[in-house]
Amino acid sequence: MHVNYFFRTPADRTEADHGPKGAGALRIRLLVPRLREAVRNRSRLVVELDGTAGYPAVFLEEAFGGLLREGNFPRKQVLQRLEVNATDSAYEVYKDLCWDCIHEARLAVSNCLT
Numbered sequence: 001m002h003v004n005y006f007f008r009t010p011a012d013r014t015e016a017d018h019g020p021k022g023a024g025a026l027r028i029r030l031l032v033p034r035l036r037e038a039v040r041n042r043s044r045l046v047v048e049l050d051g052t053a054g055y056p057a058v059f060l061e062e063a064f065g066g067l068l069r070e071g072n073f074p075r076k077q078v079l080q081r082l083e084v085n086a087t088d089s090a091y092e093v094y095k096d097l098c099w100d101c102i103h104e105a106r107l108a109v110s111n112c113l114t
Contacts, residue, residue, distance in 0.1 A: 001034060004051030010059045023062035031063060032072050038081040039073075045081060049095055050088045057097060064098045065105035075106045 003010070007026060031045070038045040049055070064084075067073050079102075086095040 001030065001045065002048045002051065004048075006030060007052060009053045010055050023059040024066070026059075026063045027066045027070070027072075031067060035067065035073060035078070035081060039077050043081070044083050046083045046085060047098075049084065049086045049091045049098070055094045055097070060094065060097050061101040061104075065101035068102060068105040075102075078102060 003026070010023065010026075031047070035045045037043075067078050067082075068075055082102075084095050084098045086092050
């Protein structure tokens with residue numbers, strides 16, 4: 001899944017903030033259904049980050065961290081079934097930030113359970 005097909009200029013967290021360019025729209029409309037399909041098919045959802053105007057950190061946190069924080073998926077499924085790619089070196093920082101957001105959301109969820 002190429003994010004730039006859907007979001008050339010990713011905006012903020014939610015649709016209320018920035019309409020359909022919000023990260024909540026990416027998570028709810030694209031990531032969640034496609035990751036569910038990957039889990040069901042025992043395949044991987046490959047997300048390509050290249051080609052946008054960049055990503056605000058809050059966008060990535062809401063979209064990727066939200067997969068765990070919003071209770072859509074357990075950590076194990078996200079780690080097994082999600083692949084985030086950046087072939088352009090300028091987007092490597094965003095790829096790393098996606099995984100940082102997933103890791104931080106996992107810690108937040110774990111802390112809420114203890």
